[in-house]
Structure formats: C-alpha cells, structure tokens
Amino acid sequence: MDNTTWMAENSTWMAPKSGWSEFILMGIFNQSQHPALLYVVIFMVFLMALSVNSILIFLIRSETRLHTPMYFFISxxxxMDVTYISVIVPKMLVDWVTGVNTISAPECGMQMFLYLTLVGSEFFLLAAMAYDRYAAICHPLCYPVLMNHRVCLLLVSGCWFLGSVDGFMLTPVTMTLPxxxxxxxxxxxxEVPAVMKLSCSDTSLYETLMYLCCVLMLLIPVTIISCSYGFILLTIHRMNSAEGWKKAFATCSSHMTVVTLFYGACVYTYMLPSSYHTPEKDMVVSVFYTILTPVLNPLIYSLRNKDVTGALKKMLRVGPVFQETIK
Incomplete structure (x- = not known):
C-alpha cells in the first residue's frame, strides 16, 4: 500500500475534529493488579458516602436544635458531596462490570460541567462557612442579624451560581477543542486536564486561562477563609476562658481540616505545571477528592460534634419505639 492510499484511508483520523462522538475512559481498574478488590472497596466507599451524607442531611432537617446557619451550610x-460522587462513581462501576468503558461526547460534557459546578460551589461554600464561624465567634451579639435565614440563602445561592460559572466557562471550550x-x-x-491532552492543537493559551480562572476561584475563598480565621485567632487570643478556647478550636479545626484536604488536592490538579503530572498520580489525587473526601467530610463534622451525635442517638432511640407503636 503506497503512502497516498494510506493517507486517504486514515484522513478521517488525522484531520482535526471539533469533537468525537464518543470517548474511551481507561479507568482506574486497568491500572490495578487486583481490580476486583478495588471495585469492592470503591463500591463500599460509595455506599458509605451516600448513607452518611444522607443521614447527616436528614438529621439537620429533622432536629430543631440543628436549625442553625452552621448546620445549614453543612447540609x-x-x-454537594452526594451529588458529585454520584456523577462519577456509578458509571465507573457499571463500566467495569459490563466491560463497556465508552462515554458519548454529550455525556462527557455533562459530567464535566456538573463536576466543575459542584467543585466550584464547594470552594465558595467553605468560604461562607468560615465567615459564619467568624460572625459567631467575633460578633456573637450581632450573629442573629449577620447570619439570618435570608443571608444564609443568599450565600448558598451565590455559591451555586459561582460554581456554575466555572462549569459554563471551562466545559464548552474544552469540549470544542480539535x-x-x-x-x-x-x-x-x-476531567478537564485529561480530556485536554487529547487535543492536537496548541492549548498553552487555554491552559494559562484555566490557570488564571482556578487562581481566581481559589484566591477569593482562600482570602475570605484566611481573614476570617485571622480575626478568629485574635478574638480567641483575647479570651481568658479555657472553655472558650476549647469550643472555638473544636469548631474551627473541623472546618480547616476539610479546607486543607479539598483545596490541596484541587491545587495539585489544576494549578501545578504539567511536568508534575502523570496519569497515575492524577488518578490517585482525583480518587482522593472525588471519592474519599465525600466520606471524610460528614465524618469530620459529625464524629467530633456533640449536637450531631446527640441527634443521631435520639433518632436511634426513637426508631425502636416507633416500630413497637406500629406493632
């Protein structure tokens, strides 16, 4: 076969395309020496994330003592954690069972948009939670006014809106690359960096714009969080009460743990140069903040919180009584 014939037959592959009809997700199971065991672990973690987060949402909605701004933000x-783990994990698990690991271009774009929206929303929600702790500790007398129900709704709506802006900015550009x-x-x-690697065009300008976008998405929340905790530390320093120190530290340490885990993983994925990345490292980091973090978040907030554990014990006590009443 001469070169002209070969090029003619393969011109459809060599010509740049604005998109494919479908992509192939190589997945994490192909990289594992024990894919069946990894499948069981991820499946159990997924079920745990759904159950723990759902229980926490139910407790916050049903227990009147938890009808406060802090628990509203936690809910x-x-x-967000339940939604974005559900966007990613079920398809991954089904693909391995069925042996079909393709994803259509529209499905890929939708998954990317939802993921970016939810992660972006969580960035700003963590900042809103830090501001809530600042208002509660530094201005306790004005707290009912500063964080009334209307303000909480506006803050949460703003978080969802800003997250969707991130999705609308990055998804169309990524999915229309040649x-x-x-x-x-x-x-x-x-995920955006993984899909972007398939492009045959020069993506350096887009990578720079994405980097600036991510810096902005992180800079605003980090500034709010840093200022909030700076004022909190000053206020705590002025306290003479050991009980006040203990309560403020317990409240803030849980939030800072979540912030450190979530922001650290996202900084690695979207802000470090490509020389630091390999497909294996990227998948490990993505597993951490897309699969493990949704399990860790409710555990961090609930296991160390007496109000939540008290509400859970109350629900467990009421359950058997309710069942006896029905009988």
Missing part, C-alpha cells in the same frame, strides 16, 4: 456541603489523537482518556471520568 449543603453534604448535598481532537485528532487517540480517543482514550487516561482517567476514570471526564
């Missing part, structure tokens, strides 16, 4: 955090390389996405979901 929104649990909702692709002329392999359809294989070396990842377990349609």
């Amino acid at each position: 929104q955090l649990s909702l 692709f002329c390389r392999s359809r294989e996405i070396h990842h377990f979901f349609c």
Whole structure:
C-alpha cells in the first residue's frame, strides 16, 4: 500500500475534529493488579458516602436544635458531596462490570460541567462557612442579624451560581477543542486536564486561562477563609476562658481540616505545571477528592460534634419505639 492510499484511508483520523462522538475512559481498574478488590472497596466507599451524607442531611432537617446557619451550610456541603460522587462513581462501576468503558461526547460534557459546578460551589461554600464561624465567634451579639435565614440563602445561592460559572466557562471550550489523537482518556471520568491532552492543537493559551480562572476561584475563598480565621485567632487570643478556647478550636479545626484536604488536592490538579503530572498520580489525587473526601467530610463534622451525635442517638432511640407503636 503506497503512502497516498494510506493517507486517504486514515484522513478521517488525522484531520482535526471539533469533537468525537464518543470517548474511551481507561479507568482506574486497568491500572490495578487486583481490580476486583478495588471495585469492592470503591463500591463500599460509595455506599458509605451516600448513607452518611444522607443521614447527616436528614438529621439537620429533622432536629430543631440543628436549625442553625452552621448546620445549614453543612447540609449543603453534604448535598454537594452526594451529588458529585454520584456523577462519577456509578458509571465507573457499571463500566467495569459490563466491560463497556465508552462515554458519548454529550455525556462527557455533562459530567464535566456538573463536576466543575459542584467543585466550584464547594470552594465558595467553605468560604461562607468560615465567615459564619467568624460572625459567631467575633460578633456573637450581632450573629442573629449577620447570619439570618435570608443571608444564609443568599450565600448558598451565590455559591451555586459561582460554581456554575466555572462549569459554563471551562466545559464548552474544552469540549470544542480539535481532537485528532487517540480517543482514550487516561482517567476514570471526564476531567478537564485529561480530556485536554487529547487535543492536537496548541492549548498553552487555554491552559494559562484555566490557570488564571482556578487562581481566581481559589484566591477569593482562600482570602475570605484566611481573614476570617485571622480575626478568629485574635478574638480567641483575647479570651481568658479555657472553655472558650476549647469550643472555638473544636469548631474551627473541623472546618480547616476539610479546607486543607479539598483545596490541596484541587491545587495539585489544576494549578501545578504539567511536568508534575502523570496519569497515575492524577488518578490517585482525583480518587482522593472525588471519592474519599465525600466520606471524610460528614465524618469530620459529625464524629467530633456533640449536637450531631446527640441527634443521631435520639433518632436511634426513637426508631425502636416507633416500630413497637406500629406493632
């Protein structure tokens, strides 16, 4: 076969395309020496994330003592965690069972948009939670006014809106890049950096714009969190009460743990140069903040919180009584 014939037959592959009809997700199971065991672990973690977050949302809605701004924000955090783990993990698990690891371009774009929206919303929600702790500790007398129900709704709505802006900015550009390389996405979901590697065009300008976008998405929340905790530390320093120190530290340490875990993983994924990245490292980090973090968040907030554990014990006590009444 001469070169002219070969080029003619393969011109459809070599020509740049604005998108593929479908992509192939290589997944995390292909990288594992024990894929069946990994499947069981991820499946159990997924069920645990759904159950723990759902229980926490139910407790916050049903227990009147938890009808405060702090727990309202925690319930929104649990909702975001449940949603974005459900966007990614079920398809990954089904694909491995069925042996079909393809994803259509519209499905890939939708998964990418939802993921970016939810992660972006969580960035700003963590900042709103830090401001709530600042208002509660530094201005306790004005707290009912500063964080009334209307203000809480506006803050949460703003978080969801800003997160969706991130999704609307990055998803259309990524999905309309000219692709002329392999359809294989070396990842377990349609994450922007993984899809972008399939493009045959120069993406340096887009990478710079994405970097600036991520800096802005992180800079605003980090500034709010840093200022809030700076004022909190000053206020705590002025306290002479050991009980006040203990209560403030217990409240803030849980939030800072979540912030450190979530922001650290996202900084690695979207802000470090490509020389630091390999497909294997990217998947490990993505597993951490897309699968493990939704399980850790409710555990961090609930296990160390007497109000939540008290509400859970109350629900467990009421359950058997209710069942005896029905009988």
